[in-house]
Amino acid sequence: MSRKIYFAGSIRAGREDADLYARLIEQLRQYGKVLTEHVGNSSVEKEEKDMSEKEIHDRDMEWLNESDYLVAEVTQPSLGVGYEIGRAINLKKTVLCLFRPQTGKRLSAMIRGAENESTFIVKDYKESEAQTIFKEFFKEEL
Numbered sequence: 001m002s003r004k005i006y007f008a009g010s011i012r013a014g015r016e017d018a019d020l021y022a023r024l025i026e027q028l029r030q031y032g033k034v035l036t037e038h039v040g041n042s043s044v045e046k047e048e049k050d051m052s053e054k055e056i057h058d059r060d061m062e063w064l065n066e067s068d069y070l071v072a073e074v075t076q077p078s079l080g081v082g083y084e085i086g087r088a089i090n091l092k093k094t095v096l097c098l099f100r101p102q103t104g105k106r107l108s109a110m111i112r113g114a115e116n117e118s119t120f121i122v123k124d125y126k127e128s129e130a131q132t133i134f135k136e137f138f139k140e141e142l
């Protein structure tokens with residue numbers, strides 16, 4: 001059975017990390033089908049310009065519903081990503097949040113404080129550690 005992975009990353013809250021999202025999505029492809037590849041696409045906002053806000057929201061909620069995992073890059077704080085994380089918890093998805101402390105940012109307590117060592121994992125990381133983190137995360141989730 002192929003896993004379905006919903007990748008979440010900032011769009012309107014700032015695209016500074018968009019290239020990193022694309023590289024993480026590329027790595028995640030080894031572990032399953034990534035339903036939200038557009039999050040790493042530099043022209044996402046242009047491509048979705050003909051969609052209404054409701055169409056974007058409803059499409060993403062459908063993808064979240066059918067996914068097994070939510071992987072969120074949470075360094076760039078985003079309302080949309082925070083919302084997706086909350087909805088994923090409600091839907092009983094397994095969640096992995098990735099945060100880069102080297103940026104000097106501080107992760108919200110509402111994310112870090114939700115860690116439970118099984119279905120909600122928060123990892124401080126550097127990009128060079130992502131592959132190892134994914135390997136461990138998906139091994140434990142076999």
Ligand SMILES: O=c1[nH]c(=O)n([C@H]2C[C@H](O)[C@@H](COP(=O)(O)O)O2)cc1CO
Pocket residue numbers: 007008009010011012013014039044045048056060078079080081084
């Ligand atoms: O155009 C969009 N397409 C889209 O899929 N999203 C979803 C996926 C991202 O993980 C998340 C980003 O939210 P925000 O735009 O608030 O940073 O919301 C968000 C937007 C714009 O808010």
